[in-house]
Amino acid sequence: MTTHLHPDERSRLDDLRAALTHEFQVHTARLTQLTADTGDPGEAHNRQAMIAAARRSVQQVGDALRRIAEGRYGRCERCAGPIPTERLEVLPHARFCMPCQQQHAR
Template identity: 45%
Template sequence: MTHTLHDRTETLRELLERQFQRHTDQLTELMVYSRQRDHGGHDPDTLRRMIEAARQGIADTAQALRRMAEGTYGNCEGCGGEIPTARLEILPSTPYCVPCQQRR
């Protein structure tokens, strides 16, 4: 049995909220490291990349939550088609269907 997006919205919202929290915690921790003399034991370039990835994660997740609030969540930003629910369950913050993602 396949679930429709409507059935899954609450679960996906929880996933997104958890993801948002996790990226925020990560960024907070990384910012603490970046102020330490030894960068928390990380190489400065690696730390910069990790901070960038955490910021990107926060931005992507926040945008997905905004799309959910606006009722456009699950529509591909590339082709306007529906993103399969199975894909959203794996990657809840993605704004693209698989073909559009691959074209980018």
């Protein structure tokens, strides 16, 4: 699907793919560190929260990379409309446009 993109758009997606791939690797490494048992029961609750956050990040970034590969990146999963570039710059793994995100959060 990405074969019909303007060269500037293809370049932007290539840059984004590289940045997301790096972010995926960073979060995966962090998750590996967090899951190593330190043996300190006092840190167990905090570590579990950090593990959950790292897993969410890995999942979100992986999903964004999958949408890029499938040619669906930048489209709202609810209404199929475009997600504004400004939103994607702030939140590259955004799945919804703002109106649909607000409805999804309810």
